[in-house]
Amino acid sequence: MSNSYFLGVFDNESDIVAATRITRESGYDIHDVYTPYAVHDLPEAMGLKSSRLTWVCLMFALLGFSIAIFSQFWIAGVDWAVNVGGRPFNSLPAYLPVMFECIVLFGGLGVLFTLFVRTKLYPGKKELTIHPEVTNDRFVLAVELRDSAFDTAAITMLWEQYHVLEIRQLSEA
Amino acid sequence: MASTAPEKEDPTAPAPVLGPGQTYTTVTQKISSIITSRTPLGWIIGVALALGLMQCFALGVTWLLIKGVGVWGLNVPVGWGWAIINFVWWIGIGHAGTLISAILLLMRQNWRNSINRFAEAMTIFAVICAMQFPLLHTGRPWIAAYWLLPYPNSMGVWPQFRSPLIWDVFAVSTYFTVSLIFWYIGLIPDFATLRDKAKQKVSRVIYGILSMGWRGSAKHWHNYEMTSLLLAGISTPLVLSVHSIVSFDFSVGLVPGWHATIFPPYFVAGAVFAGFAMVLTLALPLRAVYGLHDFITDRHLNNMSKVMLATGLIVAYGYGMEQFYAWYSASTYEGYMMQNRTWGPYSFEYWMLILCNVAVPQLLWIKWVRLNPIMLFIVSMFINVGMWLERFIIVVTSLHRDYMPSSWDMYRSTPWDWLLYIGTIGIFLLGMLLFIRVMPVINIVEIRLLVPRKGHDKKPDHDASADASAD
Numbered sequence: 060m061s062n063s064y065f066l067g068v069f070d071n072e073s074d075i076v077a078a079t080r081i082t083r084e085s086g087y088d089i090h091d092v093y094t095p096y097a098v099h100d101l102p103e104a105m106g107l108k109s110s111r112l113t114w115v116c117l118m119f120a121l122l123g124f125s126i127a128i129f130s131q132f133w134i135a136g137v138d139w140a141v142n143v144g145g146r147p148f149n150s151l152p153a154y155l156p157v158m159f160e161c162i163v164l165f166g167g168l169g170v171l172f173t174l175f176v177r178t179k180l181y182p183g184k185k186e187l188t189i190h191p192e193v194t195n196d197r198f199v200l201a202v203e204l205r206d207s208a209f210d211t212a213a214i215t216m217l218w219e220q221y222h223v224l225e226i227r228q229l230s231e232a
Numbered sequence: 233m234a235s236t237a238p239e240k241e242d243p244t245a246p247a248p249v250l251g252p253g254q255t256y257t258t259v260t261q262k263i264s265s266i267i268t269s270r271t272p273l274g275w276i277i278g279v280a281l282a283l284g285l286m287q288c289f290a291l292g293v294t295w296l297l298i299k300g301v302g303v304w305g306l307n308v309p310v311g312w313g314w315a316i317i318n319f320v321w322w323i324g325i326g327h328a329g330t331l332i333s334a335i336l337l338l339m340r341q342n343w344r345n346s347i348n349r350f351a352e353a354m355t356i357f358a359v360i361c362a363m364q365f366p367l368l369h370t371g372r373p374w375i376a377a378y379w380l381l382p383y384p385n386s387m388g389v390w391p392q393f394r395s396p397l398i399w400d401v402f403a404v405s406t407y408f409t410v411s412l413i414f415w416y417i418g419l420i421p422d423f424a425t426l427r428d429k430a431k432q433k434v435s436r437v438i439y440g441i442l443s444m445g446w447r448g449s450a451k452h453w454h455n456y457e458m459t460s461l462l463l464a465g466i467s468t469p470l471v472l473s474v475h476s477i478v479s480f481d482f483s484v485g486l487v488p489g490w491h492a493t494i495f496p497p498y499f500v501a502g503a504v505f506a507g508f509a510m511v512l513t514l515a516l517p518l519r520a521v522y523g524l525h526d527f528i529t530d531r532h533l534n535n536m537s538k539v540m541l542a543t544g545l546i547v548a549y550g551y552g553m554e555q556f557y558a559w560y561s562a563s564t565y566e567g568y569m570m571q572n573r574t575w576g577p578y579s580f581e582y583w584m585l586i587l588c589n590v591a592v593p594q595l596l597w598i599k600w601v602r603l604n605p606i607m608l609f610i611v612s613m614f615i616n617v618g619m620w621l622e623r624f625i626i627v628v629t630s631l632h633r634d635y636m637p638s639s640w641d642m643y644r645s646t647p648w649d650w651l652l653y654i655g656t657i658g659i660f661l662l663g664m665l666l667f668i669r670v671m672p673v674i675n676i677v678e679i680r681l682l683v684p685r686k687g688h689d690k691k692p693d694h695d696a697s698a699d700a701s702a703d
Contacts, residue, residue: 072685092450095256096421096680102454110458116466134382134390143394156399156477163470164406167463171413174459175444178452180420184445193448194425196256 063204064090065211067218068190068197068225072098075198078221080104085217088203093193112170112177119169120162127161128154187231197224204228249343250682251526259679263672264429266522274521275665282662289655292648293368301371303648309634310627310643315369317623318653320478321506322362322660323404324499324619326411327471328507329355333414334467337460343535345678346527350518351511352415353671357663358510359408361656366400368652396480403477410470414463417456420446422672475503482626488569489630492557498550502619505543505589508536509615514664516605516612518673527674530603537602540615544593547622551590565635573629577642585625588618 069075076098083089083106092101102109135141136148175181190199202214215226254262295303306313329351336344370376380401384390391398423443430436446452479499482490512533519528558570573582592614601607628643667673 093448094450094453095425095448096677097453097457098450099457101450105450107451107454110455112455112458112462116462120466130382131393135393139384139388139390141389141392143392146394150394153394156396156473156480157393157402159469159473160399160402160406163466163473164402164409166466167406167410167413170459170462171417174417174455177455178449180444180446180452182444183441185440186445186447188428189447191428194421194428194446195260 062090062231064189064201064229064231065204065209065214066189066202066225066227066229067200067214067223068227069200069221070197070224072100072198074221074223075200076100076104078218078223079200081217081221082200082202082214085214087214088205090201090203093189093197093199093201095194095196095198098198112173115173116166116170119173120166122169123161123163123165124158126165127158131157187229189229201229249346249529249531250679251529254526254679254683256680256683259683260425260429260676262524262526263674263676263679264426266668266673267426267670268429268431271669272521275669278665279662282658282665285654285658286662287655287658288651289364289658292651292655295648296368296371296652301369303646305643305645305649307641307643309639309641310631312627312631313643314645314649314653315365316481317620317627318656319362319365320481320499320623321620322358322365322656323407323478324475324503324506325510326355326358326362326407326507327475327500327503328511329353329358330407330411330414330467330471331504331507332511333418334464334471337464338468341535342682343532345682346524346674347511347515347532347536348678349415349418349671349675350515350673351507352411352418353664353667353673354507354510354514355411356408356415357660357667359404359411360663361660363404363408364652364656364659366404396477396484399477400481403474407470407474410463410467414460414467417459417463418675418677419671420444420456421448421677422675424448425676426672472500475500482630487630488563488565489554489573489626492554494550494553494557498547498553501543501546501550502622505540505547505615506619508540508543509612509619512536512540512608512612513616516609518668520605522673524674527679533605533608534599534602537596537608537611540611541593541596544589544596544615548590551586569630569633572633573625576629576633578625578629578632581621582625582629585618585621588614589622592618 067078069078072094075092075094079089079092079101083104089105092098092105094101131154132149135150135154140148142148189201190197193199200218211226215223218226301315304313304315329348332344332351333348333355336348366380367373367376370380380391380398382391382393382398391401420443423439424446427436427439427443430439476496476499479495483492483495485491515528515532519525555570555574558566561567573579592611595601595607595611601611632643633640
């Protein structure tokens with residue numbers, strides 16, 4: 060099965076945001092938008108839900124906290140309790156620094172791992188080149204081309220209001 | 233255009249963070265040309281120098297492992313010497329990188345965009361250098377696993393979690409890991425740019441692998457931005473915790489001169505102070521050699537100098553408070569320690585420290601000094617030396633005159649101390665030089681955010697007026 064996309068190439072941020080918004084509102088299925096940097100108004104224009112990575116980070120941080128608190132109490136208080144100058148075996152204040160570091164370490168690694176899983180990025184991944192200049196100075200809007208009834212003339216007219224530079228069709232094997 | 237003219241005429245407006253006339257394409261070209269151009273002779277000389285210095289490291293380590301830590305200048309009252317001094321010095325240098333990449337990101341300081349990548353790389357290599365010392369001071373690093381990591385030794389005894397030294401292991405390893413993640417995440421879109429610009433197949437393949445198939449998809453950017461923000465959010469308390477924990481190595485101990493509550497903030501400020509000095513020490517020659525004046529502008533020099541001045545004043549306050557508490561505590565030992573530090577056998581080092589860290593940085597009040605690269609370089613070198621001396625003074629003068637005068641002794645470093653220290657400078661330089669040659673030294677994607685927008689009358693994302701108040 061092959062996916063086909065209808066692409067509009069723009070050269071600035073405000074045009075791509077406006078074009079994306081009007082295209083979605085006109086009922087087309089937006090496949091994705093490709094930009095050389097993170098355009099802050101795009102997620103809203105594309106109708107993307109807000110990222111839930113914050114919660115993922117919190118969950119991993121709590122995991123790090125639990126592991127740190129459990130292992131310190133278990134190591135220093137249960138498995139091999141060492142008497143240091145008669146101090147209590149379970150000295151919570153002394154365990155805080157390691158707990159804090161584990162919260163940060165697990166949160167950081169967890170959010171990195173989740174980002175790669177969620178965006179399906181991995182070393183050596185090959186992805187269809189939408190436009191060679193998209194990592195330089197071009198902004199590309201890709202619309203799903205599902206059937207032959209797709210009205211290319213109408214969408215071209217729509218995009219021309221927003222100074223589209225180039226229009227092309229792309230098929231993914 | 234009438235709408236842009238008044239801005240230029242406003243004399244109170246801050247200097248731009250990006251040179252005039254830059255577009256997305258010129259930014260990409262200029263920064264990637266550092267990598268794609270022919271290897272400059274200066275770079276080769278620099279690498280040769282760095283490799284030469286690394287030979288010192290090899291020599292120092294070999295002799296250390298054959299003979300043990302007795303080859304260093306340590307003696308009975310001064311059981312901690314150059315290893316801890318160098319460790320703290322290097323860790324401190326790393327802190328500017330995280331401050332620039334995380335704290336200034338959260339504060340929306342857009343001038344950070346052109347120095348963050350470089351400063352983050354500095355953090356990574358400085359922490360690598362720092363980690364050599366705790367590892368090597370054990371004398372037998374191959375069996376150090378159960379002294380440093382939570383792994384029980386052959387008798388089932390675990391590390392001591394009440395000890396600041398084990399806190400340090402967690403702090404430094406977390407700091408290194410999170411800094412590396414942050415740095416790599418930032419590099420992914422830039423690797424994609426380099427992949428698409430690469431003319432040779434080899435570089436296309438290598439940058440292709442490193443860029444993980446990045447295509448600038450808005451769905452990816454959406455999660456990517458959130459990741460950056462979260463990493464910045466967790467790195468900010470992390471960077472404060474790391475040098476606080478390093479200061480606990482001293483302040484948790486009951487030694488006069490170490491046991492002070494001022495240590496954590498004083499160490500964190502000192503770290504940022506030293507780190508910015510090192511950023512300038514490296515960025516000023518880099519800017520001159522590669523002609524990066526459009527990216528590292530006068531505004532950057534000015535702002536970095538102001539951060540150095542502010543943190544330098546905090547450090548000076550720390551020195552003042554140490555003197556004050558020695559008197560105010562009315563403790564005989566504290567009082568004697570401070571008198572010995574100021575007027576004793578190491579008074580030359582103490583007053584050199586005051587010269588380097590307190591007197592010379594006052595030149596940064598003068599705008600001409602802040603904007604003059606040569607003057608700024610000289611001031612930074614003073615601070616680099618001064619911050620090393622600070623750790624020397626804290627470690628040695630607090631220890632060398634013990635409670636019992638019969639055990640007093642002087643501390644003198646040996647050539648083996650010098651070889652290891654100089655050797656880590658070689659590791660650092662080699663790392664930085666390789667980084668400059670193969671990776672974009674300035675964050676291309678974030679510089680695009682500073683390029684004036686085309687088409688509509690829209691200013692860059694974080695416009696100049698928004699952050700003028702912070703300058």
